[in-house]
Amino acid sequence: MEKLILGLDPGLAILGFGAIVSKSDTLDCHQTSQTTVNMVDFGIISTPAKQEMGQRLCTLHDDLHTLLTEIKPDLVAIEKLFFYRMANTILVAQARGVLMLVLAQHKLPYVEFTPAQIKQALTGYGNAEKYDVQEAVARELNLDEIPKPDDAADALAVALTALFQI
Numbered sequence: 001m002e003k004l005i006l007g008l009d010p011g012l013a014i015l016g017f018g019a020i021v022s023k024s025d026t027l028d029c030h031q032t033s034q035t036t037v038n039m040v041d042f043g044i045i046s047t048p049a050k051q052e053m054g055q056r057l058c059t060l061h062d063d064l065h066t067l068l069t070e071i072k073p074d075l076v077a078i079e080k081l082f083f084y085r086m087a088n089t090i091l092v093a094q095a096r097g098v099l100m101l102v103l104a105q106h107k108l109p110y111v112e113f114t115p116a117q118i119k120q121a122l123t124g125y126g127n128a129e130k131y132d133v134q135e136a137v138a139r140e141l142n143l144d145e146i147p148k149p150d151d152a153a154d155a156l157a158v159a160l161t162a163l164f165q166i
Contacts (some may be wrong), residue, residue, distance in 0.1 A: 019073065077110065
């Protein structure tokens with residue numbers, strides 16, 4: 001059985017994405033199975049800071065539609081909004097609104113995780129440092145190096161969290 005999970009790290013300036021596929025194979029007649037996880041793709045969708053807000057949201061909308069059409073995920077995992085600066089939080093919330101709209105238009109199921117839940121799932125410690133989470137992503141996906149930029153590595157962490165939780 002194969003399951004494709006798309007992780008998203010929402011943002012207005014930079015939205016990270018990371019897709020993984022998990023495959024379960026039955027090894028014998030006693031229903032013993034082996035699961036492998038591989039990275040499919042990762043990257044970012046970016047919008048220029050000098051661009052008008054409506055146009056930035058349109059870019060996110062259009063690029064998310066393209067991404068979902070190309071990747072065709074079975075499940076989408078999203079990092080929940082983290083409040084740290086009110087002005088930035090409002091911008092991210094607007095981007096999340098577009099993201100949620102596009103998921104609804106594609107009729108895709110989604111799950112959400114807080115930053116602490118993601119850290120806990122990947123490192124066993126809810127207050128882990130960002131670098132520790134990124135190292136765990138590289139280790140879990142058998143990558144030679146940590147994916148760059150950080151937003152894409154974060155999105156892969158969200159996707160892995162969903163895999164570990166389902």
